[in-house]
Amino acid sequence: MAKRPALGKGIGALLSSASHEGGRKYFLCPIEELKPHSRQPRKTFDDGKMAELVASIREKGVIQPLVVRQLGDHYQIIAGERRWRAAQKAGLREIPVVIQDVSEDWALEVALIENIQREDLNPIEEAEAYRNLIESFDLSQEEVAKRVGKDRSTVANALRLLRLPDVVREDVLANRMSMGHARALLSLEEEEDLLEARQQVVHKHLSVRETEALVKRIKSIVAGGRPKAKETSPDPQLVHLAGELKRALGTQVKIIPRGKGGKIEISYFNPTDLDRLLEVLKIS
Missing domain, CATH: 1.20.5 (Single alpha-helices involved in coiled-coils or other helix-helix interfaces)
Known part of the structure; x- marks a missing residue:
């Protein structure tokens, strides 16, 4: 079985190794026949930088081919999803690609590391990519750090972000x-x-x-020590319910009893946060 190359010198090392083992084929591929990898770590694309890339592609075309592998009647993008998206926005019908005959594991590893080594990857996406490498290939943090050419502390600090509540990660x-x-x-x-x-x-x-x-x-x-209430202590059941609502909604929630009834206050900070709450509550 071929030994996997170290990736500290860049993603090109892995792609170069794959080319010798699996062969390469360049051609212009219809853009609709390309699909991104389902486990691609990048979920967000900077609008400003995307607009710049679209303008560049309209003027000069796609200079660097995408790296893909054939899956049935379509081609899975291993490296170059951002260029593919920009080419679509630029109105291109075809885009240059290089076909690599590689396994799913190999393709996933390239896709993850190619994105990790980009400077503009969001910290949460980077952390999720590290976790994906650890879980998919049974690697330690030290081994991941060597593969991507970064310090182990960088990987460890990124992974700590995944302990944040969902709303903070968002x-x-x-x-x-x-x-x-x-x-x-x-x-x-x-x-x-x-x-x-x-x-x-x-x-x-x-x-x-x-x-x-x-x-x-x-x-x-x-x-x-937290200050004690000046008057009557709050109902423990209401405190518990407020805490559960706060965790579920990711925002401050107060339950204020009044007589036999009361009210529930849910805080939001801007229209986007309100939209998020409405989506959580399944209110359209």
């Missing part, structure tokens, strides 16, 4: 907060504290330094 994906914001929030042990801090970060557009200061204040309050 914030990072949507560029509402950076990796620096997310790493600061991760130091809060209680999810309730983390979600409350997240509210302030998003609503007040806090910088990373301001977020770190906020986290420090919250940790100081927690260390000193």
Whole structure:
């Protein structure tokens, strides 16, 4: 069995090795016959950079061929999905490709590492790509780091982001907060504290330094003990229900009893956040 090459010198090493083993074929492929890899880590594409690439392709065409493999009646993109998307927007009907006769595992590994080595990959997408490599190929963090040519600490710090609540990961994906914001929030042990801090970060557009200061204040309050209610203690059942709603919705929720009834307050910070809540609640 052929030994897999190390990838620290770039994705070209893997593709070059694959070309010797499986053969290559260049041709112009109808754009509708191409499909992205289903486990492609990149889910978001910067609109500004995409527009620049579309303009470049309209003027000069696609200079670097996509790397693909044939699957039945279509071709699966191994490397070059962004160029494929831009070519569609530019109105191209055909695009140059290189066919590689490689296995599914080989194709997945190339697709993951090709994206990890891009500078503009979102931190959450990068973390998910590392996790995919670990789970798909039974690798350690150290082995992943060697494959992608990065320090083990870089891989470890990225993977920590996957411990964030879904709503915070969505914030990072949507560029509402950076990796620096997310790493600061991760130091809060209680999810309730983390979600409350997240509210302030998003609503007040806090910088990373301001977020770190906020986290420090919250940790100081927690260390000193939370203040007790001045009057009657809240109903434990309502406190529990409010916590469950907060975790489910990813935002601040208050249940305020009044007589035999009461009200539920759900916070949101902007129209996008409201749309997210409506989607969670399945309200159209």
